[in-house]
Amino acid sequence: MIGLEYADLSALTPVIDKFHHAVSTTIHKSFIPARAPGRRSDGLIYVISGRTHYDFGSYAFDAKPGDIFFLARDSVYSMDVYDAPYVVFFANFDFRLPPDTALRCALYPSVGGKNTEKLFRRMREVWCLQRPTVKEDCLSMLYAAYSDFLRSAHGATYLPSAKRKRMDAALEYIDAHVADEALNIAEVASAVHLSESHFRRSFRDAFGISPVKYITMARITQAQERLRYSNERLTDIAEALGFSSLYYFSVVFKKEVGTSPSEYRKRYSADPLT
Numbered sequence: 500m501i502g503l504e505y506a507d508l509s510a511l512t513p514v515i516d517k518f519h520h521a522v523s524t525t526i527h528k529s530f531i532p533a534r535a536p537g538r539r540s541d542g543l544i545y546v547i548s549g550r551t552h553y554d555f556g557s558y559a560f561d562a563k564p565g566d567i568f569f570l571a572r573d574s575v576y577s578m579d580v581y582d583a584p585y586v587v588f589f590a591n592f593d594f595r596l597p598p599d600t601a602l603r604c605a606l607y608p609s610v611g612g613k614n615t616e617k618l619f620r621r622m623r624e625v626w627c628l629q630r631p632t633v634k635e636d637c638l639s640m641l642y643a644a645y646s647d648f649l650r651s652a653h654g655a656t657y658l659p660s661a662k663r664k665r666m667d668a669a670l671e672y673i674d675a676h677v678a679d680e681a682l683n684i685a686e687v688a689s690a691v692h693l694s695e696s697h698f699r700r701s702f703r704d705a706f707g708i709s710p711v712k713y714i715t716m717a718r719i720t721q722a723q724e725r726l727r728y729s730n731e732r733l734t735d736i737a738e739a740l741g742f743s744s745l746y747y748f749s750v751v752f753k754k755e756v757g758t759s760p761s762e763y764r765k766r767y768s769a770d771p772l773t
Contacts, residue, residue: 518634518641519591521622526551526585530577537575540591541602543644544568545619549585551578553604560606567615567644571602588619590641614670618644621713624720628755636708643705665691666705669698673710677717680741684710718742719755726764733760 519540526549533554546566553560553568555576562568570576572593594602622640626633672690676682687710688698702710718740725736737748752760 514595515592515638515641516595517593518638519593521588521590521619521626521637521641523547523586523588523619523623526578526580526587527583528580529583530579533575533577535575537573538570539572541572541594542570542589542591543641544570544587544589545615545644547586547588547616549580550582551580551585553578553606555604562606566606566608568606569602569604571604573601574604576604588616588623590619590622590637590644592638592641614667615644617670617674620720621708621716624716624723628757639708662701662705665693666702669702669710670713673714673717677714677721678739678741680743682714682741715751715755719752722748722752722760723756723763726760736760 533556544562544567546562546564546568548564550561550563553562553576555574560568596602618640622637622644625636625640630636669687669691672687673682676686684699685695688695691698693701699710702713708716721740722736725731725739731739733748734745737745740748742748742751749759752763756763758766
């Protein structure tokens with residue numbers, strides 16, 4: 500566009516006007532042609548599996564597992580999926596930009612973004628819950644994912660702070676002990692050498708949600724995956740994920756997801772990517 504200055508997303512401090520949605524998708528088709536008028540919103544995408552060639556006319560890039568890339572509003576491109584299935588998590592939103600400024604689509608290979616996939620998974624699950632604060636919750640996680648995006652954009656010269664390293668270690672500890680019924684915040688805080696109050700504040704600052712909420716969502720996310728992909732009994736799933744009883748598991752699951760575990764299995768097991 501004439502008169503527009505094109506900027507790289509990694510050089511900006513982002514301000515998001517509107518959050519649209521967070522979803523995952525699987526693409527099997529080998530070639531998808533470009534279509535005008537282009538994208539209706541900005542998007543940050545994380546690649547789970549597969550490889551795809553994106554062609555924007557004047558430039559192109561190949562996206563592979565672990566990469567993060569940005570697609571700007573109004574951009575027009577074609578996709579050639581040469582390693583299917585191509586599975587991605589993506590969040591769509593609207594950036595607030597200075598006058599006469601447009602953003603450039605770009606690929607940023609993910610380095611050190613160990614928790615990026617977890618953040619996108621949580622974002623998608625929170626979006627599916629459609630609670631009253633869904634957009635605010637997703638926006639907080641999007642900003643956390645954006646910090647990993649910046650890490651990759653600046654390459655190996657960017658080192659996470661000691662605080663971020665501890666929060667990454669906390670996520671790893673929680674995920675390793677999520678099936679432990681006795682898992683509590685004091686235990687996680689001790690594992691990363693922080694007081695409980697300091698840990699609670701630091702965790703929320705880093706990821707936009709409380710550690711208690713993260714533990715609950717980690718358990719519920721794993722429960723959803725088991726309900727979709729396995730034939731395990733509900734009692735076995737509840738026990739494996741640290742719930743004290745099937746009744747308590749069902750209560751928490753329905754509160755977070757809006758339906759019972761058995762109803763969820765019936766609804767989604769036929770299409771695990773819904």
